[in-house]
Amino acid sequence: MFVILVYDVNTKRVNKVLKKARKYLNWVQNSVLEGEISEANYRKLKMELQNVINEEEDSCLFYTFRTTKYSQRESLGIKKGGDDMII
Amino acid sequence: MFVILVYDVNTKRVNKVLKKARKYLNWVQNSVLEGEISEANYRKLKMELQNVINEEEDSCLFYTFRTTKYSQRESLGIKKGGDDMII
Numbered sequence: 001m002f003v004i005l006v007y008d009v010n011t012k013r014v015n016k017v018l019k020k021a022r023k024y025l026n027w028v029q030n031s032v033l034e035g036e037i038s039e040a041n042y043r044k045l046k047m048e049l050q051n052v053i054n055e056e057e058d059s060c061l062f063y064t065f066r067t068t069k070y071s072q073r074e075s076l077g078i079k080k081g082g083d084d085m086i087i
Numbered sequence: 088m089f090v091i092l093v094y095d096v097n098t099k100r101v102n103k104v105l106k107k108a109r110k111y112l113n114w115v116q117n118s119v120l121e122g123e124i125s126e127a128n129y130r131k132l133k134m135e136l137q138n139v140i141n142e143e144e145d146s147c148l149f150y151t152f153r154t155t156k157y158s159q160r161e162s163l164g165i166k167k168g169g170d171d172m173i174i
């Protein structure tokens with residue numbers, strides 16, 4: 001399955017969230033990661049994030065797709081994405 | 088078509104970007120909007136955002152889908168979404 005993750009967490013926890021998420025997904029833009037992931041790893045990812053975030057302050061949004069073919073990804077402005085960027 | 092928009096813009100321009108985007112899409116979470124949109128309105132939205140953002144500093148990411156049926160949207164933590172929330 002294909003997953004897009006958008007997180008909105010307190011800056012104190014951004015690094016932890018990012019570290020967990022990058023184990024499974026590729027960083028695309030500030031607060032956004034995406035990638036192909038197995039059902040099992042998706043469950044793991046959610047559990048790991050749940051352990052890191054403060055559920056009363058933070059939020060993580062997942063869009064999941066059965067196929068890798070989302071019709072298009074377009075961007076305006078600077079391209080921030082890239083696997084190797086560290087934010 | 089269905090669009091997910093994730094923006095990452097300088098705080099100076101967040102309100103302008105949000106105002107433009109909310110004309111066409113529904114706010115879901117900090118920096119994330121989504122919704123059903125016509126091809127024509129999608130082009131308009133991109134043009135309007137392009138006029139508002141600083142292309143050297145800001146970025147807007149669009150995922151577009153031919154169908155409204157993305158298989159799932161899940162969230163962890165607090166639910167920030169809601170059409171009527173103003174951030």
